[in-house]
Amino acid sequence: xxxxxxxxxxxxxxxxxxxxxxxxxxxxxxxxxxxxxxxxxxxxxxxxxxxxxxxxxxxxxxxxxxxxxxxxxxxxxxxxxxxxxxxxxxxxxxxxxxxxxxxxxxxxxxxxxxxxxxxxxxxxxxxxxxxxxxxxxxxxxxxxxxxxxxxxxxxxxxxxxxxxxxxxxxxxxxxxxxxxxxxxxxxxxxxxxxxxxxxxxxxxxxxxxxxxxxxxxxxxxxxxxxxxxxxxxxxxxxxxxxxxxxxxxxxxxxxxxxxxxxxxxxxxxxxxxxxxxxxxxxxxxxxxxxxxxxxxxxxxxxxxxxxxxxxxxxxxxxxxxxxxxxxxxxxxxxxxxxxxxxxxxxxxxxxxxxxxxxxxxxxxxxxxxxxxxxxxxxxxxxxxxxxxxxxxxxxxxxxxxxx
Numbered sequence: 001x002x003x004x005x006x007x008x009x010x011x012x013x014x015x016x017x018x019x020x021x022x023x024x025x026x027x028x029x030x031x032x033x034x035x036x037x038x039x040x041x042x043x044x045x046x047x048x049x050x051x052x053x054x055x056x057x058x059x060x061x062x063x064x065x066x067x068x069x070x071x072x073x074x075x076x077x078x079x080x081x082x083x084x085x086x087x088x089x090x091x092x093x094x095x096x097x098x099x100x101x102x103x104x105x106x107x108x109x110x111x112x113x114x115x116x117x118x119x120x121x122x123x124x125x126x127x128x129x130x131x132x133x134x135x136x137x138x139x140x141x142x143x144x145x146x147x148x149x150x151x152x153x154x155x156x157x158x159x160x161x162x163x164x165x166x167x168x169x170x171x172x173x174x175x176x177x178x179x180x181x182x183x184x185x186x187x188x189x190x191x192x193x194x195x196x197x198x199x200x201x202x203x204x205x206x207x208x209x210x211x212x213x214x215x216x217x218x219x220x221x222x223x224x225x226x227x228x229x230x231x232x233x234x235x236x237x238x239x240x241x242x243x244x245x246x247x248x249x250x251x252x253x254x255x256x257x258x259x260x261x262x263x264x265x266x267x268x269x270x271x272x273x274x275x276x277x278x279x280x281x282x283x284x285x286x287x288x289x290x291x292x293x294x295x296x297x298x299x300x301x302x303x304x305x306x307x308x309x310x311x312x313x314x315x316x317x318x319x320x321x322x323x324x325x326x327x328x329x330x331x332x333x334x335x336x337x338x339x340x341x342x343x344x345x346x347x348x349x350x351x352x353x354x355x356x357x358x359x360x361x362x363x364x365x366x367x368x369x370x371x372x373x374x375x376x377x378x379x380x381x382x383x384x385x386x387x388x389x390x391x392x393x394x395x396x397x398x399x400x401x402x403x
Contacts, residue, residue, distance in 0.1 A: 059323060059324055059360070060323035060328060060329055060359065060360035060361060061323070061326055061327070061328045062244070062266050062323075062328025062329060062330055062362070063152070063362065064357075064360055064361065064362035065101055065102035065152055065154075065330060065362040065363075065364070066100050066101060066102055066362050066363060066364075066400070066403070067095060067100040067101060067102030067103050067104070067151065067152075067363075067364050067365075068095060068100065068102075068103060068104070068364055068365050068366075068367065068368035068373070068374075069103075069104045069105075069106055069332075069333060069364050069365065069366045069367045069368065070087055070091060070103055070104070070105055070142075070367070070368055071106060071367050071370065072084050072085065072086060072087045072088075072105075072138075072142075073085055073105055073106070073107040073108060073111055073138070073139065073142075074106050074107070074108060074158055075108055076108040076110035076111045076117075076159070077110075077121070083108075083111070085111055085135060085138035086138050086141065086142075087105075087141070087142045087145065089145055090388070091368055091369070092145055092146060092148075092149040092151060093149060095149070095151060095368065096149045096150055096151060098397060098401065099401055100151070100400075101150065101151055101152060102151060102152050102154070102362065102364055103142075103146050103151050103152070103153050103154070103364075104154045104156055104207065104332055104333075104364040105139075105142060105153065105154065105155055105156060106156045106158035106210055107139070107155065107156060107157060107158055107159075108158055108159040108164075109128070109157060109159055109160055109161060109188055110123065110159065111135050111138075112131055112132050112135035112136050112139075113127055113128060113130060113131070113132060114130040114131060114132035115127040115130055122172070123171070123172045124172055125172045125173050125180050125181075125184075127172070128161050128172070128184040128187075128188075129184065129187060131191065136195070139155070140195075143155075143196060143199060143203075143204060146203070147199070147203050152202065152203060152204070152205065153203065153204050153205075154204075154205045154206070154207050154246065154332075154364075155192060155204070155205070155206055155207065156206075156207035156208075156209075156210055156332070157188070157189075157207075157208065157209050157210065158210040159171075159210075160175065160185055160188070160208075160209050160210075161173070161175065161181050161184035161185045161187075161188060162174050162175030162176070162178060162181030162182070162184070162185065163175040163176070163181075163209065163213075164210075165210060165211040165213070165252065174219075175228065176219060176220035176224045176225075176228070177219075182228055182231070185228065185232060186231060186232055186235050189206065189208065189232050189235060189236055190235050190236070190239060192206065193206075193235070193236045193239040193240045193243065194239055196240070197239060197240050200242075201242045201243055201244045204243070204244075205243065205244035205245065205246060205266075206236060206243060206244070206245050206246070207245075207246040207247075207248070207268060207332060208229055208232050208233075208245065208246070208247050208248070209229070209247070209248060210248060210253075210332075211248055211252045211253045211270065212225055212248050212249065212250050212251075212252070212253070212257075213250075213251075213252070214250065214251045214252065215250065222250060222257070222259060223259070225250060225257065225259075226257065226259035226260055229247050229257075229260060229265075230259075230260065230263055233245055233247075233260075233263050233265050244266060244328070245265045245266065246265065246266045246267065246268045246328070246330060246332070247260055247265050247266070247267055247268065248267070248268045248270070248332065249267055249268065249269050249270070252270065253268060253269060253270030253332065253333070254269065254270065254273070255318075256318050256319065256322050261322070261325065261327055264326070264327060265327075266327065266328030266329065266330060267319075267322060267327060267328070267329055268329075268330050268331070268332040269316070269319050269329065269330075269331050269332070269361070270331065270332060270333040270334065271316075271331050271333070271334035271352050271356065271363070272333070272334065272335075273307075273312075273315055274298055274306075274307045276291050276292070276294050276298060276307075277294045277296065277298060277307075277336065277340055277344060277345070277348050278335065278336045278337065278340070278348075279291075279336075279337050280293075280294050280337060280339055280340040281337065281339035281340075282337040282339070293341070294340060294341070294344050295344055296308075296344050296347040296348040296351075297309070309351045309355075312351055312352060312355045313355055316355050316356065316359060316361075319359060319361060320358070320359035320361075323359060323360060323361070329359070329361050330361060330362050330363070330364075331356055331361050331362065331363040331364065332364055333364060333365075333366045334349075334352060334356075334363050334364070334365060334366065335349075335365045335366045335367070335372035335373075336348070336349060336372060337371055337372060338371045338372070338377045338378050338379045341381060342379060342381045342382050346395065346396070346399065349396075349399065350399060353399065353400075353402070353403040354403070356403070357403050363403075365400065369390070373393075374392060374393050374396050374397045374400070375387065375390045375391065375392055375393070376390050376391050377391070377393055379393070382395070
């Protein structure tokens with residue numbers, strides 16, 4: 001996520017050549033920093049300028065995929081479902097039967113590293129090239145089952161060598177500074193490109209890195225991000241030229257990456273703005289419970305509107321403009337934590353969905369089951385429908401099905 005709450009905080013050998021297809025709280029310091037800036041901007045009445053010529057007729061070259069994030073590969077250190085490394089087939093069946101066609105798998109690369117990290121909770125730089133084959137079989141299974149159910153599968157590195165939006169300090173090196181980290185990042189994407197070379201692009205895409213940070217001196221520049229992502233794009237295309245590749249926007253998935261436009265790689269936006277609504281009382285963002293009770297439109301302490309439908313239009317205008325320039329755009333994550341008053345969530349989220357659809361941008365809800373999801377979200381202010389032993393938010397499901 002990304003902004004999922006986390007209840008808990010993979011023998012050196014080369015990966016196999018043959019594959020089945022070759023015949024909920026950790027701190028979010030960067031996000032919190034961005035939220036702080038966003039709060040200040042909202043309080044000042046600042047808005048993002050609209051993209052020139054934005055209109056509802058955006059021609060997005062990417063399919064308008066609609067679906068969900070499944071978090072079964074999300075947290076290597078988790079002992080729960082988010083660290084299981086196996087997806088539930090029933091989830092795929094329900095996603096398909098409810099009319100959706102897309103699954104995003106945010107993954108933690110530690111899950112397929114073969115070292116003693118499960119005991120030590122640490123990785124060494126040399127460990128990251130040691131692949132645990134049995135762990136990758138779980139990804140194989142997910143890709144194959146998604147194909148079986150007619151769902152496009154997008155593999156995403158939520159934690160990649162040298163970077164994660166959650167606890168990046170746990171990495172043994174820094175992706176933006178260390179050549180060893182960059183070599184490892186390319187190595188892992190080459191591994192996946194080779195492993196799934198025989199899977200058609202209509203069935204599988206690669207989303208290189210979840211939620212790039214905000215460039216800042218001494219850590220990462222936009223040029224660093226463009227250079228490293230471009231290197232990965234070129235490495236994948238040498239192996240699998242037709243593979244669809246998505247790159248997250250800068251500033252935690254909110255800013256178009258102009259330097260990558262020439263590559264024609266698609267770009268992914270995340271739709272959590274304003275966080276005062278999407279992450280109200282989320283303990284990894286609203287850690288001290290200081291966000292005021294939200295409304296939609298969002299108002300400041302004096303009752304002045306600081307975020308509304310028009311502001312959403314302006315915020316996503318650059319992404320519609322990017323699509324018209326021939327670059328695919330998809331919303332890899334969206335949704336709302338379960339403590340936001342439900343009527344506020346639904347009113348805001350309908351506007352988000354309408355704005356994205358007007359620009360022909362598909363979406364993936366974070367998550368399918370869990371605090372943002374349509375199943376077992378744990379809200380206390382709605383009536384759930386019993387569904388195969390789960391609690392279904394039928395109203396949210398119907399809203400998603402509209403778009």
